[in-house]
Amino acid sequence: MALIVQKYGGTSVGTVERIQAVAEKVAKFRARGDQIVVVVSAMSGETNRLIELAKGITDEPTPREMDVLVSTGEQVTIALLSMALHKLGLDARSYTGSQVRILTDSAHTKARIEDIDDHNMRADLDAGRVVVVAGFQGVDAQGNITTLGRGGSDTTAVALAAALKADECQIYTDVDGVYTTDPRVVDNARRLNTITFEEMLEMASQGSKVLQIRSVEFAGKYGVPLRVLHSFQDGPGTLITVDDEVDMEKPVISGIAFTRDEAKIIVRGAPDTPGIAYKILGPVGAANIEVDMIVQNVGKDGAADFTFTVHRNDFKRAQQALRNASEELGNPEIIGDDKIAKVSLVGVGMRSHAGVASKMFEALAGEGINIEMISTSEIKISVVIAEKYLELAVRALHTAFELDQPVAG
Template identity: 95%
Template sequence: MALIVQKYGGTSVGTVERIQAVAEKIAGFRARGDQVVVVVSAMSGETNRLIALANDMTDTPDPREMDVLVSTGEQVTIALLSMALHKLGLDARSYTGMQVRVLTDSTHTKARIEHIDDHNMRADLDAGRVVVVAGFQGVDAQGRITTLGRGGSDTTAVALAAALKADECQIYTDVDGVYTTDPRVVDNARRLNTITFEEMLEMASQGSKVLQIRAVEFAGKYGVPLRVLHSFQEGPGTLITVDDEVDMEKPVISGIAFTRDEAKIIVRGAPDTPGIAYKILGPVGAANIEVDMIVQNVGKDGAADFTFTVHRNDFKRAQQVLHDAAEELGNPEIIGDDKIAKVSLVGVGMRSHAGVASKMFQALADEGINIEMISTSEIKVSVVIAEKYLELAVRALHSAFELDHPVAS
């Protein structure tokens, strides 16, 4: 008998029929004797509908009331799924985040989990019940409803699995695992049997949308075995695990992540003096704009060129912040480009294999693709290129590193 925490996203519970199908899947696990805790999202489109209602009411919805509003979506799903389980003859009990007492800090719309009270869940599991919990939500010390931000149901599931010391946390989605890259871009992208927490974290942060970053961080921190599976197709999925459980014959590169949501800003001709990087990025950070890649070059006559990337949604605001600070920066030229993309190679094998970056650069050069910026870490090499070459670059790299070839067993 195993204790399993399962999470089903919005598309998996998007209709009454799909909720019934999820109930039947859960019944299969109960039939073999497993204890099951289920975390669900709101039905697909419901959270967006609620946000639209709030925006129709006011241009600046109060964050506390937004949390009260959007948390109702998951409450509908937990009730319907529990009803579907009852119909199949299974004892089930639903809980909101407040009822389980998923205790969070008080940061509305993007709260962080601090503690989970597992007493009621354990009592229900011992009594043979399926426990159905609303994802994405919790409660702060003052009893106010909070939400965890987009994708927060993944984090809820991993946190419950950690609290309960579950044997496995299973994330059910509309894909059957983690792939070497997006199959919509590379037809022969291959599903990975395993990937490390480190690699998955890099893949998620560099553009892969399969799992929420905070959920992967949580799983890695608490050692929760995490598996990505398809909601309605049978298969082993992808197991996300720790480094020492990875096959020694694992390829150097596990996958290619990419994002189209990048923009680049160049501050040209800034004074090359101590503190100039802070003078440029300080106001950007104060405006709550996240900076990704950074390159500084010393130019002529005591001047420097400073280049950094931001999310495309923050591009115009970041430019305005720098224009407002231009006098303090010595009135440099400020140039922008929001037609760039970032491509990243990810793999723990880079630690023990040289030449990954040079092979990447050669593959891109062979396709006539110019590299505008480079960033590296122990297990990642990222480049910024013109957005129009993104799909060509991903396909060329996927082929160059033979990611379409099955791993030898």
């Protein structure tokens, strides 16, 4: 008997019929004696619908009330799935994040899990019940409903698997595994049989939408066996493992991640003095805005240009935070561009192979694509380019690094 945590995304539970199909899949696992915890997202499109309702009231709803609103989507799904399981003769019990008591901090819309009370879940599992938990949500110490950010149901599933010491965490979605890049952009993208936690972490952080970054962090930190599978197609999926097993046949690059949700802010003519980076980024951080890539250039006459990227949704707030601090910064020019994109090469093979960056730059130059910013780590190279060239860049790099070719052996 195994204890398995399964997570089903929005498209997997997008209709009543699909919810019933999920219930039938869960029933098969129960029939072989497994203990099952199911984590579900809101039905496909429901979160967007709720957000639009909020926008119909105000352009700037308070984060606390947004959490109260959007958390209702998952509550609908857990109730419907539990009903479908009951109809199949299975004992099931649904829980919201606050009922489980998934304790988080108080950062509304971007909360982080601090603790999980597994007492009720374990009691239900021991009683033979299927436990159905709302993903994406929790509660802070004051009892306020919180949400974990888009894709947070993945994080919920992995965190529950870690708390329960589950034998496996299975992420069911509308793709049959992790691919070398998005198949909607590159037709001949390949499914990977395995990928390391380290690579998956970089892929997720650089824009791959298959798994949320915090779910990969949780899985790697607690050693949770993690597998990405298709909701309604049989197959092995992709296993995410702590063992990198890099050998002579493994490609230098495992995948290409990208994101269109980038914006660039340039602070031009700030004083080139010690602490200026903090003075620029301090107000941005205080506004709970995450900064990604950073470039600082020394200009003329003791002035400096400071460029950084943020999520496009935070673009206007970041600019306003800087304008509010403009006098302390020496009244520099603050300009921006929210029509940029980021493309990243990821692969543990980079550690033992030189020339990856030059090959990347050559491929982009061959397509006439200008690079605006560059960032590197041990297993990743990222570039910022104009958004209009994104898909062209991804296809060119996929071909240049032969990611469409089957792996030998």
